[in-house]
Amino acid sequence: MSWHGRTFQRTPRGPSSCYVVVTIGERWLAFDANAVRGMLTMQEAASQAVFADGIVYPPLAFTDLLEVYPNEDSSDRRVLLLAHQDRYGCVGVDRVHGQLACQASEVVPLPLHFQGAEREWYRGMILFQESVAVILNVSWVLSGSQHDYSVRQPEWSTDSMHGRASHSTGEMAQVQKC
Amino acid sequence: MLRARAGRVATQEARAWRLLAFTIGGRRFAAKTDELAGVSGWREPISVASRTPFVSGVVRLGRTVLPVWDLAARLGLSPRGSERLWLQAKHTLGTMAICIDDEMPVIETVERIAIRPYHGRDVPAHGSFSGGTVEIPILALSLLGSAYNQ
Numbered sequence: 001m002s003w004h005g006r007t008f009q010r011t012p013r014g015p016s017s018c019y020v021v022v023t024i025g026e027r028w029l030a031f032d033a034n035a036v037r038g039m040l041t042m043q044e045a046a047s048q049a050v051f052a053d054g055i056v057y058p059p060l061a062f063t064d065l066l067e068v069y070p071n072e073d074s075s076d077r078r079v080l081l082l083a084h085q086d087r088y089g090c091v092g093v094d095r096v097h098g099q100l101a102c103q104a105s106e107v108v109p110l111p112l113h114f115q116g117a118e119r120e121w122y123r124g125m126i127l128f129q130e131s132v133a134v135i136l137n138v139s140w141v142l143s144g145s146q147h148d149y150s151v152r153q154p155e156w157s158t159d160s161m162h163g164r165a166s167h168s169t170g171e172m173a174q175v176q177k178c
Numbered sequence: 179m180l181r182a183r184a185g186r187v188a189t190q191e192a193r194a195w196r197l198l199a200f201t202i203g204g205r206r207f208a209a210k211t212d213e214l215a216g217v218s219g220w221r222e223p224i225s226v227a228s229r230t231p232f233v234s235g236v237v238r239l240g241r242t243v244l245p246v247w248d249l250a251a252r253l254g255l256s257p258r259g260s261e262r263l264w265l266q267a268k269h270t271l272g273t274m275a276i277c278i279d280d281e282m283p284v285i286e287t288v289e290r291i292a293i294r295p296y297h298g299r300d301v302p303a304h305g306s307f308s309g310g311t312v313e314i315p316i317l318a319l320s321l322l323g324s325a326y327n328q
Binding site: 067 | 225226228230241269272274323
């Protein structure tokens, strides 16, 4: 399955970061694109934990903490496969809006008025279309997940132009880098 | 001469406060104009999960993103009107947005002598003044969110 969203490029000056922007319920969230290993349709991710390329991606519980409730009726629902260091997990999202490449200076810091545990949850915010997407801290998102027990490393990487994640059904998801 | 003019202005400042009077859920409040960055038309707030009391979202005003401090919730009030307004309040942590009723705020000049201590304990206040039979608190916006009122 090809990458569903579009890539939005802002002024390409200086070092930039790339984010995958999604919605879960009413919330706009952004993941560091380097941590997104693939994307599956709900049919492809038939079971709770996703097994792809020899790696188990258990479902992540952070959505409960953030009180984000997926819209089960959305026809655009997808499952994102996330990986960071040696941790893996998957999360269902209502819609993937696309990827956004922006400079570090375009990331809006979380206002200092947010003084609770949320300072660990977020890495800042980015303006996206008419809204604001909150950048999730992938280390925190995956902190509750289990270490993967597989020794096999994925054959692809998002460092390359295209990443591929295979599901046990043989369906393929493709992630295009910004 | 300049020094004398500056002195007169300072004396006037001491004699009267310029306030912006507004309502939240129909209840009247005021704030010192020099503690405000502006008033904006309604934009839907964007919910952000948070563990900080009364800070649970942001509002985007053009390319500016302001945290929303929910004063109405703090006071158990519900802002009125479909086209509510955002009060941009200066705060030690940065400007923040406070939702107020859609009733247009009014600038008032209140003589210093008419300002009394605020007797309520629900909000931090510089003082209060009389609005007919009602005591109108002059909010100390920079103290919202401090340990005093959480």
